[in-house]
């Protein structure tokens with residue numbers, strides 16, 4: 001990760017940019033609230049890694065009343081948008097390429113749909129380890145695109161407009177890297193509670209079976225506890 005560079009926006013589709021990503025993810029964040037967070041975050045220090053325009057952290061604060069929220073991302077323009085929307089929340093957003101400035105600062109870290117873009121998982125695990133307090137928890141949602149034909153279609157579609165490389169780490173690669181660094185690793189499937197809209201001739205899936213298969217069978221959540 002230290003080799004990462006700052007970018008402007010992550011989603012490079014013309015006339016879309018990261019605004020479209022945010023629109024698409026609002027329902028997904030509701031699933032994150034329902035499905036991923038299994039403890040109160042009230043009065044906690046929370047890091048959102050790969051926060052983009054920052055909407056999830058705001059939702060977490062509205063729901064739990066955080067002590068402090070920090071969102072980080074390599075996409076400078078999206079971080080600017082996130083900062084321009086801060087009201088009275090105890091939140092800040094930073095454009096950065098590594099987490100070395102944070103030492104045992106957070107009770108909770110979260111990343112939603114980011115780890116599939118991280119090539120060097122062990123380095124990422126070490127950085128999160130350093131940023132978390134002892135017994136801190138890192139929740140990671142991971143849309144695994146590596147295992148099915150439908151997943152590979154999605155991965156190719158993302159590669160068309162993603163400003164960063166898409167990684168191909170398997171669940172085992174991710175789990176083993178975090179365990180080696182000193183996390184207790186557990187995992188579950190992410191159960192969606194929303195409807196998925198269908199578009200005939202979508203470039204994202206060959207048939208609606210692929211869409212449903214991916215949403216129900218290939219989305220995971222890691223719960224990683226710093227020992």
Ligand SMILES: C[S@@+](CC[C@H](N)C(=O)[O-])C[C@H]1O[C@@H](n2cnc3c(N)ncnc32)[C@H](O)[C@@H]1O
Pocket residue numbers: 001004009010021022025049050051052053056072073074075078096097111112113114117118164
């Ligand atoms: C698919 S988007 C997900 C954004 C957000 N977490 C959400 O749920 O909407 C992936 C985000 O990860 C960011 N990202 C990719 N690699 C990163 C890295 N090494 N460090 C920090 N952010 C990164 C991208 O800039 C982008 O904002």
